[in-house]
Amino acid sequence: MWGLLGIIIGLVFSLVGWIARLAFQVATGSGPAGSFVTRHPLELLAAGVLAILAAHVVWG
Known part of the structure; x- marks a missing residue:
């Protein structure tokens, strides 16, 4: 039980760190994410809109 909880907490902190690094x-x-965003802002915007629409469809 505690081992599983530790794994879940570790994954959450890892994901938060990865998202923070990506946001930075x-x-x-800078870095691959920054260069992608500066080169492809419209594709990123379209992907965000599609993700929001998909979330509305899935969760009603």
Whole structure:
């Protein structure tokens, strides 16, 4: 039980760290994520809109 809880907490912190690093790259325009965003902003916007629509369909 505690082992499973530890694994879940570890995964959550890992995911938060990955998202923070990605957000930093996007904000500063550095790294692969930042260069992708500066080169393809419309594709990223379209992907975000599609993700929001998919979430509405899935969760009603």
